[in-house]
Amino acid sequence: MKKYGYIRVSSIDQNESRQMKAMEELNIAKDKIYIDKQSGKDFHRQNYQKLLHQLMPGDLLYILSIDRLGRNYREIQKQWRYLTEERQIDICVIDMPLLDTRRYKDLLGTFISDLVLQVLSFVAESERDNIRKRQAQGIAVAKAKGIRFGRPEAKMPKNFQQLVIKWRNNKITCEEILQICQISKATFYRRVREMEIS
Structure with missing residues (x-):
């Protein structure tokens, strides 16, 4: 045993x-x-x-x-x-x-x-x-008190909107924006969608 x-x-x-x-x-x-x-x-x-x-x-x-x-x-x-x-x-x-x-x-x-x-x-x-x-x-x-869960949201630079306009006009690449903003591709496209909605 x-x-x-x-x-x-x-x-x-x-x-x-x-x-x-x-x-x-x-x-x-x-x-x-x-x-x-x-x-x-x-x-x-x-x-x-x-x-x-x-x-x-x-x-x-x-x-x-x-x-x-x-x-x-x-x-x-x-x-x-x-x-x-x-x-x-x-x-x-x-x-x-x-x-x-x-x-x-x-x-x-x-x-x-x-x-x-x-x-x-x-x-x-x-x-x-x-x-x-x-x-x-x-x-x-916690949510009712405004506490957020998950990773903190990435802060966008003040010129993010201008960068998106340049990207849409093919004056800058997506990869360049990712480097400038220090964000992931998923975050970039999510923020672009949010801009379109608002």
């Missing part, structure tokens, strides 16, 4: 140190810990897929909490059954002792584990939905 750890955070800028500390306390070798920095909406994660190729029957997989495995109610349950029944590995959810497949192998234990798994996977997906709603609300509030 080999021990593995799986760690997931939702984005590159999030810190996985809390999960890593839990794995180190269980003496899981660093080369047996797989980390993904992406959404838990599905299981198409590069390092999770690598982990699946390593797992053999009888191995033990640790995750800190069920939402680190994923955040999709049906997918979590489907993946749990795939790992425990088809791949025949054990799973231990560190912060939920009832979700430890090494214990409670009788019918009652399986029933209790299934109930807890359903409740926690429902909570994980609900939290994902709530995060998305809060993000959308935050973006709407």
Whole structure:
């Protein structure tokens, strides 16, 4: 039996140190810990897929909490059954002792584990939905306050309109304007379209 750890955070800028500390306390070798920095909406994660190729029957997989495995109610349950029944590995959810497949192998234990798994996977997906709603609300509030997202808009020189007129009259090339204004071709054509509309 080999021990593995799986760690997931939702984005590159999030810190996985809390999960890593839990794995180190269980003496899981660093080369047996797989980390993904992406959404838990599905299981198409590069390092999770690598982990699946390593797992053999009888191995033990640790995750800190069920939402680190994923955040999709049906997918979590489907993946749990795939790992425990088809791949025949054990799973231990560190912060939920009832979700430890090494214990409670009788019918009652399986029933209790299934109930807890359903409740926690429902909570994980609900939290994902709530995060998305809060993000959308935050973006709407920021936009209402005039906060812009994305790269800052390129400032055009005061003579941009005269440069466009010269370009239209074939007195200057597009490439020359791009160099003068320090803008991309896409920005140039977008600004030309905006001039035509206004």
